[in-house]
Amino acid sequence: MSDVLHVLQAAVAASFVLLGVVALGEWLRERRSSSGWIALSIGMLGVVAGAGLVGTEIGAPNSPVISAIAVTAFVLSAYGLLRFRGTFIPLGPVVHRTALAALTAVLILELVLVWLPDALPHLVAAVAAALLVVAWSLSVADPVVRLALASRGLPSVQAARLRSLAAGFGGLIVIVLLAGIAPDLERRPYVAIAVELVALAMAPLLYASFAPPTWLRRIWRAREEERLQLAVRELILFSPTRRELAHRAAEWAMRLVGGDAALIADADGTPLAHEGLPPDRARELLEGTADGDDARIARTGGAAAQTAIVVPLDLSSGRGTLLVLAGPYTPYFGADELQRLNNYAIAIIAGLDRANLTERLAALERTKSEFLNLASHELRGPITLIRGYLSMLAAGSFGQIPDELTTVLPVLEAKADEMNSLIEQMIEAARLEEGRLELHPADTDLRELAQRVIDTIGPLATQTHQLILESTADEVRAYVDPERVSTILSNLLSNALKYSPQGGEVRLTLTADNEFAVIAVTDHGVGIAKEDLKTLFTRFGRISTRETQHIAGTGLGLYLSRELAKLHGGDLTVSSRPGLGSTFRVTLKRTVGGSSPAARAQPA
Amino acid sequence: MPALAPAPRWLWGSYLLFSDPAGRPRILLIEDDPTIAQMYRLQLELEEFAVVVAADGPTGLRAARLRPPELILLDLRLPGMTGLEVLTELKSEAATAATPVVVLSNYSDPSMVAQAIQLGATDYLVKSTTTPLDLAARVRALLSRD
Numbered sequence: 144m145s146d147v148l149h150v151l152q153a154a155v156a157a158s159f160v161l162l163g164v165v166a167l168g169e170w171l172r173e174r175r176s177s178s179g180w181i182a183l184s185i186g187m188l189g190v191v192a193g194a195g196l197v198g199t200e201i202g203a204p205n206s207p208v209i210s211a212i213a214v215t216a217f218v219l220s221a222y223g224l225l226r227f228r229g230t231f232i233p234l235g236p237v238v239h240r241t242a243l244a245a246l247t248a249v250l251i252l253e254l255v256l257v258w259l260p261d262a263l264p265h266l267v268a269a270v271a272a273a274l275l276v277v278a279w280s281l282s283v284a285d286p287v288v289r290l291a292l293a294s295r296g297l298p299s300v301q302a303a304r305l306r307s308l309a310a311g312f313g314g315l316i317v318i319v320l321l322a323g324i325a326p327d328l329e330r331r332p333y334v335a336i337a338v339e340l341v342a343l344a345m346a347p348l349l350y351a352s353f354a355p356p357t358w359l360r361r362i363w364r365a366r367e368e369e370r371l372q373l374a375v376r377e378l379i380l381f382s383p384t385r386r387e388l389a390h391r392a393a394e395w396a397m398r399l400v401g402g403d404a405a406l407i408a409d410a411d412g413t414p415l416a417h418e419g420l421p422p423d424r425a426r427e428l429l430e431g432t433a434d435g436d437d438a439r440i441a442r443t444g445g446a447a448a449q450t451a452i453v454v455p456l457d458l459s460s461g462r463g464t465l466l467v468l469a470g471p472y473t474p475y476f477g478a479d480e481l482q483r484l485n486n487y488a489i490a491i492i493a494g495l496d497r498a499n500l501t502e503r504l505a506a507l508e509r510t511k512s513e514f515l516n517l518a519s520h521e522l523r524g525p526i527t528l529i530r531g532y533l534s535m536l537a538a539g540s541f542g543q544i545p546d547e548l549t550t551v552l553p554v555l556e557a558k559a560d561e562m563n564s565l566i567e568q569m570i571e572a573a574r575l576e577e578g579r580l581e582l583h584p585a586d587t588d589l590r591e592l593a594q595r596v597i598d599t600i601g602p603l604a605t606q607t608h609q610l611i612l613e614s615t616a617d618e619v620r621a622y623v624d625p626e627r628v629s630t631i632l633s634n635l636l637s638n639a640l641k642y643s644p645q646g647g648e649v650r651l652t653l654t655a656d657n658e659f660a661v662i663a664v665t666d667h668g669v670g671i672a673k674e675d676l677k678t679l680f681t682r683f684g685r686i687s688t689r690e691t692q693h694i695a696g697t698g699l700g701l702y703l704s705r706e707l708a709k710l711h712g713g714d715l716t717v718s719s720r721p722g723l724g725s726t727f728r729v730t731l732k733r734t735v736g737g738s739s740p741a742a743r744a745q746p747a
Numbered sequence: 748m749p750a751l752a753p754a755p756r757w758l759w760g761s762y763l764l765f766s767d768p769a770g771r772p773r774i775l776l777i778e779d780d781p782t783i784a785q786m787y788r789l790q791l792e793l794e795e796f797a798v799v800v801a802a803d804g805p806t807g808l809r810a811a812r813l814r815p816p817e818l819i820l821l822d823l824r825l826p827g828m829t830g831l832e833v834l835t836e837l838k839s840e841a842a843t844a845a846t847p848v849v850v851l852s853n854y855s856d857p858s859m860v861a862q863a864i865q866l867g868a869t870d871y872l873v874k875s876t877t878t879p880l881d882l883a884a885r886v887r888a889l890l891s892r893d
Binding site: 527567 | 780782783786787789790793853855856857873874875876877878879880881
């Protein structure tokens with residue numbers, strides 16, 4: 144049994160010595176005060192364990208030199224932990240001084256007892272031992288509790304590190320208190336073995352706290368990683384505006400590295416988001432951190448200098464900045480944090496650029512709606528007046544008009560009508576794009592409708608034109624939107640007239656079967672070249688050639704006509720031979736939307 | 748052509764004091780654009796209607812309340828109070844609820860038309876496609892129907 148105990152004691156001592164060496168190595172690598180203090184604390188525990196081992200090995204467990212070293216190291220381990228806690232939960236000066244004084248006093252008392260074991264009464268020695276245990280336990284318990292509390296709300300890796308540190312020292316407190324309160328208990332072999340086993344278990348916990356291996360960090364991080372990925376996805380895809388996106392991104396950046404405050408600045412240097420710090424300070428920080436090409440850890444300027452990670456954001460509009468400030472609860476920033484933030488910045492850049500595009504598109508949509516409003520009001524107002532007075536003049540509301548005017552008036556009226564229909568087409572096209580165009584179908588005789596359109600278009604024809612309507616039946620009934628079909632036909636007819644400046648026949652042919660009505664408009668005008676047919680039906684796809692460039696038009700008409708035909712379950716197609724003329728063919732479903740009164744219509 | 752000058756302000760007041768001496772049907776035109784108001788007024792007067800123009804909603808409402816006209820022509824885009832608000836007021840008051848209101852606006856949104864009809868408008872005319880002669884014919888048709 145004592146062999147087992149001996150092996151265990153040796154293992155505990157060896158593992159703590161090893162811990163001390165590793166802690167020292169970590170400190171030598173990083174050289175930060177926080178890693179220095181934790182190295183001191185754990186290294187001193189290693190010294191305590193090593194001293195005990197050496198004492199037993201050389202057969203002098205009560206040697207005063209070894210005892211003195213052990214006691215000193217023991218007290219120093221508590222002080223080291225207290226200072227470690229102080230590096231990120233600032234230690235009040237009063238608490239610091241009190242703890243230092245108490246520990247020093249107890250240490251001196253113990254050292255006296257070690258060198259002169261008989262100088263003081265037995266009772267004093269017992270009290271001194273108890274004081275040592277109490278002072279050590281209190282000095283260690285404070286950081287244990289505070290670190291455990293501070294771990295809440297920190298990124299998972301830091302939280303786990305702090306918790307394992309707290310648990311490791313917590314276990315040691317239990318052992319020390321047990322030894323202090325009931326020293327007899329430890330003489331029983333099973334209790335002694337249990338105590339050594341607990342001590343042995345604390346070693347890996349402490350090791351994990353200051354030098355967690357990569358695999359352990361990955362496990363700790365796994366759950367948060369999932370949430371981070373979700374957050375990044377949301378960030379890139381769904382954030383409605385740049386500010387909203389920056390706000391969320393800053394929040395996550397803070398979480399990611401356990402920072403205290405974060406800010407994101409746009410390419411022009413204005414802060415897009417600042418979490419955990421006032422705007423004035425944000426601006427100050429941005430000015431203080433001069434531009435650099437790489438992500439880096441920097442010290443901020445000013446009276447209250449803080450550690451910060453600064454990552455440049457290469458946005459499409461220029462270079463922005465992501466800055467995360469270390470806070471009092473954050474263990475130091477390291478290469479790991481820098482790397483993670485740097486990776487995260489890529490998502491922020493993608494997100495901000497996308498939001499930029501979305502915002503611009505939204506602005507464009509708004510402009511289009513505003514244009515619709517402008518077109519409908521600011522253009523309709525004047526045309527109302529012009530057409531109104533022209534019609535009154537023509538109707539004789541202002542008395543008999545001179546003969547010279549009677550020849551001019553119809554042209555003015557036709558041109559004003561043309562302008563009006565251009566305005567209407569612009570409004571219709573805008574509505575179509577917004578998906579707000581609705582059909583109002585009614586039972587319609589297409590032949591009668593075509594005749595009406597020909598009558599209104601008539602004045603635009605020159606004397607060399609002949610407008611002819613040809614129908615295979617006296618009546619072709621269809622359930623369509625009569626106004627929209629009129630728009631299509633007057634577009635096709637006025638185009639036919641416009642693009643056959645030499646005159647000639649313009650023929651409108653109406654045919655129908657059970658399902659579709661087909662209206663063809665044929666002219667003998669300039670025609671359309673093959674390569675131009677592709678752009679004919681696109682918005683503003685007006686073709687400008689030497690023959691046609693003098694002809695006015697917006698190019699909206701054919702685009703709109705085709706879309707209207709499509710809304711009727713049909714289409715608008717064209718066949719043309721340059722120099723010989725064109726035929727535009729509209730197909731319309733006779734029953735728009737399936738059920739309709741047109742079911743009783745006669746097939747032509 | 749002196750008749751083309753905008754209607755003087757006092758005319759609105761005069762409308763409140765005496766009815767049309769010739770016994771012509773009275774039309775209240777609520778329209779903020781004086782040139783458009785004048786154009787429609789000219790043709791309506793030529794066709795033996797008595798026309799009074801109000802340039803905004805509250806003025807129109809006051810005129811309608813004191814002496815309900817035979818018909819009200821109402822623009823929708825008006826300063827301060829919108830046409831739809833005026834329409835709601837007109838239809839909610841006993842004195843004017845029965846007076847036919849024809850919307851005469853350059854808004855042609857189907858939703859706007861539906862809203863106006865739902866609020867009790869008798870008809871909805873788009874200005875740019877309604878010449879003064881069209882309007883006079885429509886007004887005559889509506890008044891002879893009663």
